[in-house]
Amino acid sequence: QAVVTQEPSLTVSPGGTVTLTCGSSTGAVTTTHYPSWFQQKSGQAPTALLSDTGKRYSWTPARFSGSLLGGKASLTLSGARPEDEADYYCLLSYSDARRVFGGGTRLTVL
Amino acid sequence: EVQLVESGGGLVQPGRSLRLSCAASGFIFDDYAMQWIRQVPGKGLEWVAGISWNSGSIGYGDSLKGRFTVSRDNAKNSVFLQLNSLSPDDTALYYCGTYVGHWGRGVQVTVSS
Numbered sequence: 001q002a003v004v005t006q007e008p009s010l011t012v013s014p015g016g017t018v019t020l021t022c023g024s025s026t027g028a029v030t031t032t033h034y035p036s037w038f039q040q041k042s043g044q045a046p047t048a049l050l051s052d053t054g055k056r057y058s059w060t061p062a063r064f065s066g067s068l069l070g071g072k073a074s075l076t077l078s079g080a081r082p083e084d085e086a087d088y089y090c091l092l093s094y095s096d097a098r099r100v101f102g103g104g105t106r107l108t109v110l
Numbered sequence: 111e112v113q114l115v116e117s118g119g120g121l122v123q124p125g126r127s128l129r130l131s132c133a134a135s136g137f138i139f140d141d142y143a144m145q146w147i148r149q150v151p152g153k154g155l156e157w158v159a160g161i162s163w164n165s166g167s168i169g170y171g172d173s174l175k176g177r178f179t180v181s182r183d184n185a186k187n188s189v190f191l192q193l194n195s196l197s198p199d200d201t202a203l204y205y206c207g208t209y210v211g212h213w214g215r216g217v218q219v220t221v222s223s
Contacts, residue, residue: 001172038155046147046155048211057211089155097169099145099157 002026004092006102011110012080020105021072022090028071033092035073037066040104041086049088050075077107085109112136114214116206121220122196130191130217132206140164140184143209146191148202149216158204159191196221 003025012018022035029035035053040046048057053073054066063079073090090102118130132144145160159170159180168180179192189206198221207213 040155045205045213045215046149048207048213051209051211087154091155091157097160097162097167098171099160099169100172101147101155101157104154 002092002094002098002100004090004100004102006088006090006105008103009106009108011108012077012084014080014082014109016080017076017078018080018107019069020075020077020088020090020107021069022074022092022102023072024092026094029068029073029092031068033073033094035066035068036091037064037073037075038089038091039084039086040089046089080109082109112208112212114206114208114212116204116214116217119204119217119219121222123223124197124221126196126221128193128196128219130193130204130206130219132189132191132214134187134189134208137208137212139187143167144180144182144189144206145209146180146189146204146206148204148219150202156202160209161189193219198222 005023037050038046039049049060050066065076087104089104093099113135115133122128143162146158148156148158157171161168161180177195182189201221203216205216
């Protein structure tokens with residue numbers, strides 16, 4: 001049973017850059033895990049941000065980017081805005097058609 | 111415009127069953143795999159189940175212990191989630207979505223006596 005790990009909380013200054021990471025208990029995260037990222041603002045449904053490591057949806061601001069770094073998937077926010085304050089979840093795919101969410105990172109813009 | 115509308119939730123007693131539905135529109139439904147996730151109030155997201163476009167590949171979250179079944183009817187542009195042997199731990203907001211970023215608003219399931 002895979003466990004997906006994320007930082008519980010992070011803080012970034014307005015205009016600053018922050019990187020959120022997503023690891024797997026089964027080993028290094030690779031492109032075959034098709035890492036995806038979700039944003040959930042307080043009281044709202046989750047919104048998909050990135051798929052397949054770093055592909056943006058049409059509605060995803062360009063300040064969000066994704067990559068693999070040091071055996072983990074990462075989400076980088078460059079030029080943080082107050083409206084980016086939210087919970088961020090990564091989702092990894094495993095070989096038996098299962099997917100597993102990470103516990104989420106609460107991002108504070110302060 | 112892509113729309114996903116969940117229904118079938120409500121208040122149910124422990125041990126009973128419930129069937130959630132998700133009606134899709136605005137895209138070619140049988141071209142896409144579908145999935146269900148849930149969220150307990152104040153907690154994180156949990157992946158529940160996924161089904162490929164032709165139902166040939168199905169997967170479930172580890173914690174469900176075989177109690178849930180996902181299915182789809184491409185003729186009706188709908189995906190379903192059968193919830194059996196429900197417990198209070200299953201109380202959550204259930205969302206259906208595609209694998210390409212579209213999600214419904216969710217439907218509440220409350221399990222309580």
